[in-house]
Structure formats: structure tokens, C-alpha cells
Amino acid sequence: MxxxxxxxxxxxxxxxxxxxxxxxxxxxxxxxxxxxxxxxxxxxxxxxxxxxxLPKADPSHRLGVPVAGITNFLAIGRNYAEHAAETGSDVPTEPLIFNKAISSLNGPHDDIGIPKGATAVDWEVELAIVIGERALNVSEGEALDFVAGFALCNDVSEREWQKNRGGQWTKGKSAPTFGPLGPWLVTADEIGDVQALDLWLDHNGERRQTGSTRDMIFGVAKLVSYISDFMALQPGDVITTGTPPGVGAGMKPPQYLKGGDRLALGGTRLGEQRARVLGGEG
Incomplete structure (x- = not known):
């Protein structure tokens, strides 16, 4: 579904x-x-x-975040080796977990805003996991039983705040509109092999990211099991799983978002997001 x-x-x-x-x-x-x-x-x-x-609804309606009542918006860093390399970072030996503020959640086609003082706002197409049932200390073998489905996520990031403001990634990941999610939640039974999904992102009509979840360092089952050792995941919690290479920070010279830019991103069976960027130099 x-x-x-x-x-x-x-x-x-x-x-x-x-x-x-x-x-x-x-x-x-x-x-x-x-x-x-x-x-x-x-x-x-x-x-x-x-x-x-069921009644038909007007297809012109805005689509919002596809899950309500989200209590945790978790994210995984450096989960693709090529992305770690392009940013000059080491490949992690365990999943690197950080939080995105719930207030960063955004509809899949809503505008993305550049916050006051931001100078290095970047894009990251990702697969997001949506938890369906409370998960605590679950094994890797049973982890997918606790997953309701999957969604497309853009882990928008302010790199200067992320890297140079005390090393606390949440600072660079949590501004309002920095968490576009959707357009839909596709249930696990319809996603097929979750470790074989293509991901892509275009910036102003130019392809920047092309990747596949097969290249994850830590797969979906591993992530759910691992995180559940440290906290009780609740229904509706979102875990966005890291981005393939092609981010603006990895370009030479780096290229960041500015007002008037357009982003389009998508993934196999995950649908597409299309958003414009407001603020900044525009």
C-alpha cells in the first residue's frame, strides 16, 4: 500500500x-x-x-508528512562508503546516530527554507524507515517485523553548523523544513528487497546523486536492531538511513543551495519529491 x-x-x-x-x-x-x-x-x-x-479525494491536495505522531526523527551518518570518502570522513565501524528535530519535518513538495545565518545548506536523498510497533532489543533477524514501511527523505543539512559549531550534528540538521518526508509511506510488503532500491537527486535539473541501498554499510535490519539496543523505538518513529555520494559538500568547489534553486529526488517505489528553495541569496 x-x-x-x-x-x-x-x-x-x-x-x-x-x-x-x-x-x-x-x-x-x-x-x-x-x-x-x-x-x-x-x-x-x-x-x-x-x-x-473509499471516497475519492481531489488530487490537487497538498501532501503532508505521511505519518502522524512522530516522536523520534533519527538519522544515520556516513552509511555509504563513497559519501564518507567525498566528505573526507572515516567509514564508521558502528552506525553513527544523530537526531533531527521533529520541527524540521516537511511535506514532500513543500518549500525548503534557508535559515538566517546559514551559508552551507546541502541536499541528501535517503531511504527512511518507519517503525510500526514498539521495538526494544530486537534481533537483526526479527527487526523487519517491526517496520511499517518506508519513505523517501531529504536530509537537508547546514554543513557549517554541522561540522564547525561544536561537532553536534543535530545543530546542522534540524532547522524548520530540513526534513522533507514522503510523498507516501509504502508498506514493507510492497517494497520488495529494501537493499536493492535506487535513489537519485537532481539540483536545478542536473543529476547530482545516483545510488542504491545495496551500497549501505549497515542495512535496514541491522539499523533497527542496533538502535533498539539503546532505546525503545515507537510506532511512527522515523530513521533516515544515510545518503549516497553526490552531495554539494563533496563537489570541488563545494556547491550549496541558494534561493530560487529547485530540487527533485526519488527512489524505487518511494515516489518523488519536488521542492523549491526560499531565502538565502535568492
Whole structure:
């Protein structure tokens, strides 16, 4: 299933995209895409519905973040060896975990803003994991049972703040609009081999990133299991899993976002995001 939330910011309704790419309204069946509705049993109940029995919704509606009630927005750094190399960083021996502020979450086609004082805002196309059930100390073999599905994420980053403001990555990852997520949550049963998904990103119409999740240093099952050793993951928690090479910081000279720029990014079965950049030099 491809599950979405549509409507104005703060007033989104749950929905799904049917096999004919028609937007259907789920709000008569569930209150939102959160909590128990993301569990195996909850998704099975949604899956059992006949999509044609659900009201059609206007396809011009804005799409919001596809999951509600997110309590943790976690991210993994340097999870592709070529990306580590392009930024002059060592390849980690264990997953490098940091937080993005919940307030950075953004709809998949919403504008991305350059914050006051920012000079090095960069792009990062990534696969994001959405947790479906509480996970604590789960084994790698059972980890995928706790995953509701996957989404496309742009881990927007301010490199100067990330690297040179005390070494605390959260500072460079958490500005408002720095966490575009979606357009949809695609359930795990429809994603196929999660370690064989292509990812791409275009900046102003030029291809910058081309990669595959097969090149992850730490795969999805490993990440969920590993993180669950340190915290209890909750339904709706998001883990964005790192970016392939091709970021602006890796270019010579580095190239960063400015007002008026356009980004387009996508992935196999993950859909596409298209956003314009506001602020900065524009």
C-alpha cells in the first residue's frame, strides 16, 4: 500500500493511493496514520478494505508528512562508503546516530527554507524507515517485523553548523523544513528487497546523486536492531538511513543551495519529491 496524509499543514487527513493512482480518503476508517494503525494488525485492517469503497479525494491536495505522531526523527551518518570518502570522513565501524528535530519535518513538495545565518545548506536523498510497533532489543533477524514501511527523505543539512559549531550534528540538521518526508509511506510488503532500491537527486535539473541501498554499510535490519539496543523505538518513529555520494559538500568547489534553486529526488517505489528553495541569496 501507498499511504499518505493530505490537506493543509496541521489539518491533514489519512489516505491511500490506489493501484490506478487515485487518491482515496481514509478518514472515515481511521483517525490518522499513527500508532496502532501502523502495526501489523492495523495495516492488515487497512489492506482488507476495498479501495474503491473509499471516497475519492481531489488530487490537487497538498501532501503532508505521511505519518502522524512522530516522536523520534533519527538519522544515520556516513552509511555509504563513497559519501564518507567525498566528505573526507572515516567509514564508521558502528552506525553513527544523530537526531533531527521533529520541527524540521516537511511535506514532500513543500518549500525548503534557508535559515538566517546559514551559508552551507546541502541536499541528501535517503531511504527512511518507519517503525510500526514498539521495538526494544530486537534481533537483526526479527527487526523487519517491526517496520511499517518506508519513505523517501531529504536530509537537508547546514554543513557549517554541522561540522564547525561544536561537532553536534543535530545543530546542522534540524532547522524548520530540513526534513522533507514522503510523498507516501509504502508498506514493507510492497517494497520488495529494501537493499536493492535506487535513489537519485537532481539540483536545478542536473543529476547530482545516483545510488542504491545495496551500497549501505549497515542495512535496514541491522539499523533497527542496533538502535533498539539503546532505546525503545515507537510506532511512527522515523530513521533516515544515510545518503549516497553526490552531495554539494563533496563537489570541488563545494556547491550549496541558494534561493530560487529547485530540487527533485526519488527512489524505487518511494515516489518523488519536488521542492523549491526560499531565502538565502535568492
Amino acid at each position: 501507498r499511504l499518505v496524509r493530505f490537506g493543509e499543514r496541521g489539518q491533514e487527513k489519512p489516505g491511500l493511493i490506489d493501484k490506478d493512482n487515485v487518491l482515496r480518503d481514509l478518514s472515515g476508517e481511521i483517525d490518522d496514520l499513527r500508532g496502532e494503525h501502523l502495526s501489523r494488525a492495523g495495516l492488515a485492517r487497512i489492506r482488507a478494505l476495498d479501495p474503491k469503497s
